[in-house]
Amino acid sequence: MAKYMAEPYKIKVVEPIAMKTPEQLAAAIEEAGYNTFLLKSKDVYIDLLTDSGTTAMSDNQWAGMMIGDEAYAGSNNFYNLEKTVQEIYGFKYVVPTHQGRGAENILSKICIKPGDYVPGNMYFTTTRAHQELAGATFEDVIIDEAHDSQNEHPFKGNIDLNKFQALIDRVGAERIPYICLAVTVNLAGGQPVSIKNMREVKQLAEKHGIKVMFDATRCVENAFFIKEREEGYQDKSIAEILKEMFSYADGATMSGKKDCLVNIGGFLALNDPDLYQKATQLVVLYEGMPSYGGLAGRDMEAMARGIRESVDYYYIKHRIEQIRYLGEKLDAAGVPIVKPIGGHAIFLDARKFLPHIPQDQFPAQMLAAQLYKISGVRSMERGIVSAGRNAVTGDHHYPKLELVRLTIPRRVYTYAHMDVVADAVIELYKKRDTIPGLKMVYEPPVLRFFTARFEPIK
Structure with missing residues (x-):
């Protein structure tokens, strides 16, 4: 018996993806100001930044x-x-x-x-x-x-x-x-x-x-x-x-x-x-x-x-099961994720993943940057940076959820790609205590998570 539902489609066209060295990955994330939105697509191995517009059309x-x-x-x-x-x-x-x-x-x-x-x-x-x-x-x-x-x-x-x-x-x-x-x-x-x-x-x-x-x-x-x-x-x-x-x-x-x-x-x-x-x-x-x-x-x-x-049942069933496959692998390894597993992504709980980093040092932002640095897997922050500032006081919004989103594009990646992502996250979790926080060095006035830039706190 298969461990997972096979893809309800066959592959007609392929697109080569980047295979970068650790040195190249480190240089790319530094150049991007530790913001995965500012990475170049050509430098990304598995792109889980978003499921928006990244679908493979039929x-x-x-x-x-x-x-x-x-x-x-x-x-x-x-x-x-x-x-x-x-x-x-x-x-x-x-x-x-x-x-x-x-x-x-x-x-x-x-x-x-x-x-x-x-x-x-x-x-x-x-x-x-x-x-x-x-x-x-x-x-x-x-x-x-x-x-x-x-x-x-x-x-x-x-x-x-x-x-x-x-x-x-x-x-x-x-x-x-x-x-x-x-x-x-x-x-x-x-x-x-x-x-x-x-x-x-x-x-x-x-x-x-x-x-x-x-x-x-x-x-x-x-x-x-x-x-x-x-x-x-x-x-x-x-x-x-x-x-x-x-x-x-x-x-x-x-x-x-x-x-x-x-x-x-x-x-x-x-x-x-x-x-x-x-x-x-x-x-x-x-x-x-x-x-x-x-x-x-x-x-x-x-x-x-x-x-x-x-609205085809087998399409959406496969999509949800592929996401669950990744989530269940991470959960079995003790990696803290949002439960129950949702519809379009696996969300890493950065508060629990990096409890030593205070929220105003942007733990989810750093977690996404570090995941890219060790694997070429691009994810995105969904925490204090995304929440922005109070329009009246100018203070940070402090959401209770400080998350990193591993967003699965539709009909794009296979279960083998999910295995690669899981292995990278688990490897990072094992050395989580060595990860420092970040400071923001550039902040736009609106929707800052798209273009803000950061530096590690030494």
């Missing part, structure tokens, strides 16, 4: 690229994308954008007024940045279990209804334009939200006239966990679960670069015709015509086909 998607209708308005590919979103997700209106943050920007501008509050199940970096730039204050209303890396709650992405109600009571429903519900929750470790919780959030929001907007970036992964873990859904298809999930939303932002299986693209989906009209006005200003929104026709075609491919 032959069917590439075939679709050849029938791109590049008309400036009314592209055939737009209507195919619109029909696909309506059929698979159930929304009435679709506004294409160049990627997810384009949709976040438009949603924030059409819904938020200065002084508003936007609750959500843990922040995401670009989402919160757009909300704050529009004048809102983000409020985390996720359940407490989400902040504990070792808690095995099956739906750690759930909204705490008492926290949501408390915010409504404190600031008034009129100052809450919508609640942002992420499926799954990235910074909690790729943790899902239950159908029951989505239904209850919708009921509470509707009672107070508050809209529910999904961050739907990894909705297929969320649907898989519902099928696996939630009573009554074992016999439902992924497509059926998705349709019910989105029935509890008034709209959604989508980065197509994740669960839509493409390298670029996204959209804002809505049910309200008035919001849709406002969105089409702004997409012209920031992105392009409402029928392309910053995308070529061929990219919209690839996304439409990717959405349909993504």
Whole structure:
């Protein structure tokens, strides 16, 4: 018997990857200021920086690229994308954008007024940045279990209804334009939200006239966990679960670069015709015509086909099982990871991995840098650097979770690559006591984790 599920695809095209010496790796991470975002792709062996836009597209998607209708308005590919979103997700209106943050920007501008509050199940970096730039204050209303890396709650992405109600009571429903519900929750470790919780959030929001907007970036992964873990859904298809999930939303932002299986693209989906009209006005200003929104026709075609491919059970089952394979190897070796294992990545708990490094010396940032230095494996920090600073006081946000994300691209790497990653992390864990902290030597004013630079503390 195989120890794991074989890939439900065969490899047609290969891309050589870098094999660097230890000296070359050390020089590269130093040149990058100990920030894995600033590494050159040519210097990376196994790239687990992100699953965003790193998907290997199918032959069917590439075939679709050849029938791109590049008309400036009314592209055939737009209507195919619109029909696909309506059929698979159930929304009435679709506004294409160049990627997810384009949709976040438009949603924030059409819904938020200065002084508003936007609750959500843990922040995401670009989402919160757009909300704050529009004048809102983000409020985390996720359940407490989400902040504990070792808690095995099956739906750690759930909204705490008492926290949501408390915010409504404190600031008034009129100052809450919508609640942002992420499926799954990235910074909690790729943790899902239950159908029951989505239904209850919708009921509470509707009672107070508050809209529910999904961050739907990894909705297929969320649907898989519902099928696996939630009573009554074992016999439902992924497509059926998705349709019910989105029935509890008034709209959604989508980065197509994740669960839509493409390298670029996204959209804002809505049910309200008035919001849709406002969105089409702004997409012209920031992105392009409402029928392309910053995308070529061929990219919209690839996304439409990717959405349909993504609901295949064997595709998503393989994806989740490959991630679990890596997580279980690390867990068996005693490496501290976020549990339960989530949908798109394995998250190393840097607090437990490097307990001797205080949080303001950026332990997760250093852990990611050291992993690259010994193996050429690129990961990313999801802790104090990503959390940024308080807009009023200028102090660091100190999140309870200080994590390194090993993000698995879709349909790209094999189980052999997962073995290499596991061996490298385990080797690093054995000599963790020798790893020093970092100091920040350059900090941009917004989304600092992308371009900040660091030096080791000697």
